[in-house]
Amino acid sequence: LMVWLRRCTHYLFILVVAVNSTLLTINAGDYIFYTDWAWTSFTVFSISQTLMLAVGATYYLTFTGVPGTATYYGLIMTVYTWVAKGAWFALGYPYDFIVTPIWLPSAMLLDLAYWATKRNKHSLILFGGVLVGMSLPLFNMVNLITVADPLETAFKYPRPTLPPYMTPIEPQVGKFYNSPVALGAGAGAVLSVTFTALGCKLNTWTYRWMAA
Helix, strand or coil: CCCHHHHHHHHHHHHHHHHHHHHHHHCCCCCHHHHHHHHHHEEEEEEEEHHHHHHHHHHHHHHHHCCCCHHHHHHHHHHHHHHHHHHHHHCCCCCHCCCCCCCCCHHHHHHHHHHHHCCCHHHHHHHHEEEEEEEEHHHHHHHCCCCCCCCHHHHCCCCCCCCHHHHCCHHHHHHHHCCHHHHHHHHHHHHHHHHHHHHHHHHHHHHHHHHC
């Protein structure tokens, strides 16, 4: 019975966690919609994406104990986001304007840290967490700078993600403007360790729930 219950819970939880992670980060690639605050939103969204990836992937990875499952989790999030971003294409946005957050390389680094340390959970939290936090903003900035004519395109189309009262009136230069990657990676390197630890703790709680 316990084997059956654990297997069912295993497949159920990966779907629930991955779907909810995607829903919570579904607009996290829409930095360009916030044209006047793009780099500020990039920094904030980098942390939110790091949270959802690190917690979910670590939970799933330690649940199965098989290196490679974090990458699988990242792939599921990516595919769900591709489907959701199809709505932008349906609204008439060009393909080279639609930004899908890049989670896979960071998830692969998480798997690598787990595998290289022979499935040591504490090393996963420390090394894996830092790697995810530092890499995700970097990969997403590379993703972002490939967008063609972002300002022109952003103002050419309506902004369905912004209510009228949030539409910027004039360009703003905030404290996040100069180095969004450095700020995102710096904050992520610290916070991701906590996020990864939370993923491990969720795994412990899940096993306790199933064993009850």
